[in-house]
Amino acid sequence: MRPDQRQTETLQRVFPHAHFSEREAAARAAAIEEHRRQLGSRLGRNVGAVVAAVDYMLNISGDLIAPAIVEHDALTLLEHRSITDPLTGLFNRYHFEAMLKREIARCARYEVSLSLLLLDVDRLKPLNDKWGHQAGDRALTRVATAIQRSLRGTDIAARIGGDEFAIILPDTDAVAGLIVASRIRRSLAHDTAIMVTVSGGLVELPKVTSKASTTQLIAAADVALYAAKYAGGNSIVQREYQPGRRADE
Numbered sequence: 001m002r003p004d005q006r007q008t009e010t011l012q013r014v015f016p017h018a019h020f021s022e023r024e025a026a027a028r029a030a031a032i033e034e035h036r037r038q039l040g041s042r043l044g045r046n047v048g049a050v051v052a053a054v055d056y057m058l059n060i061s062g063d064l065i066a067p068a069i070v071e072h073d074a075l076t077l078l079e080h081r082s083i084t085d086p087l088t089g090l091f092n093r094y095h096f097e098a099m100l101k102r103e104i105a106r107c108a109r110y111e112v113s114l115s116l117l118l119l120d121v122d123r124l125k126p127l128n129d130k131w132g133h134q135a136g137d138r139a140l141t142r143v144a145t146a147i148q149r150s151l152r153g154t155d156i157a158a159r160i161g162g163d164e165f166a167i168i169l170p171d172t173d174a175v176a177g178l179i180v181a182s183r184i185r186r187s188l189a190h191d192t193a194i195m196v197t198v199s200g201g202l203v204e205l206p207k208v209t210s211k212a213s214t215t216q217l218i219a220a221a222d223v224a225l226y227a228a229k230y231a232g233g234n235s236i237v238q239r240e241y242q243p244g245r246r247a248d249e
Contacts, residue, residue: 028063032056085159087137088144096158096166100214103156103170107205108212114205115169115177118221119143119184122197122233124163139196146187150180165198166218174204174238181236200236201225217241 036052057063083095091099100116107114121143128136140163147157147165156168169177181200188196201224205212224239231237 028057028061031061035060088141088159090144090147090165091156091158093158093160093166096156096160096168097214099156099158100166100168100217103168104205104212104214104217106170107207111207112171113173113207115172115174116203116205116217116221117167117169117177117181117236118201118218118225119147119165119167119181119198120200120225120229121163122199122229127196135194138194142191142194142196143184143188143198146184146191149187150183155180166221172204173206174202174240177202177204178236178238185234185236197234199225199228199233201228202236202238203241204238205241212241 032049032053035056036047036049039047039052039055083091085092103114106112121139124136124139127139140159143165144157144159147167151157151167154170156170158166160166167180169180172180181202185198188198201221203217203221203224205217220239220241224237227239228235228237
């Protein structure tokens with residue numbers, strides 16, 4: 001790797017929130033490499049790329065005003081934890097809503113289908129009351145595992161509440177979405193270690209729909225989920241999304 005390539009990579013790694021065009025990044029990289037050589041000559045030892053980059057951007061270019069130095073691995077871990085549910089390892093509600101907003105926009109732009117599946121663990125409270133919260137946690141992690149095993153790499157799964165999960169299914173119509181839901185339920189049924197079932201509400205955002213909000217889509221799926229719970233649980237109800245219709249209609 002050439003020095004300028006190495007320095008450009010260093011800029012992106014050490015300063016992930018700095019915004020440079022390719023030309024600016026190349027110029028900074030060349031200047032930092034020269035600064036690294038000068039520092040090494042004055043100090044009589046090799047100066048690392050990260051040290052040279054921070055010193056140059058803090059003391060010479062002025063790109064840094066009040067830097068906070070964080071190890072790259074530690075920063076990556078912090079970013080991961082900020083979007084992840086600690087119990088199940090799935091995404092949290094905050095990240096789910098951001099991803100749903102992105103996928104709705106993508107659905108409108110490219111005229112592709114999008115399905116949203118909400119799942120609720122059946123009778124989790126009685127399980128907690130009888131066997132304790134550790135048993136409830138095992139049930140939740142079992143559901144999360146069944147979800148992960150049933151999805152494609154492009155699907156997005158999250159735990160959005162105490163006993164509620166959400167799955168974003170890009171490029172998926174209602175028929176394919178029901179197949180995914182069935183796969184999850186079969187996976188749970190084959191588990192003999194702990195008996196747990198789920199109820200689900202599925203809604204499809206059709207290709208022809210140009211406008212929708214995260215709130216509207218979640219509300220429509222939630223109504224379908226409520227219908228499944230009201231019918232006794234351990235089932236999936238699919239609801240058609242219609243723009244302008246209230247979720248409870």
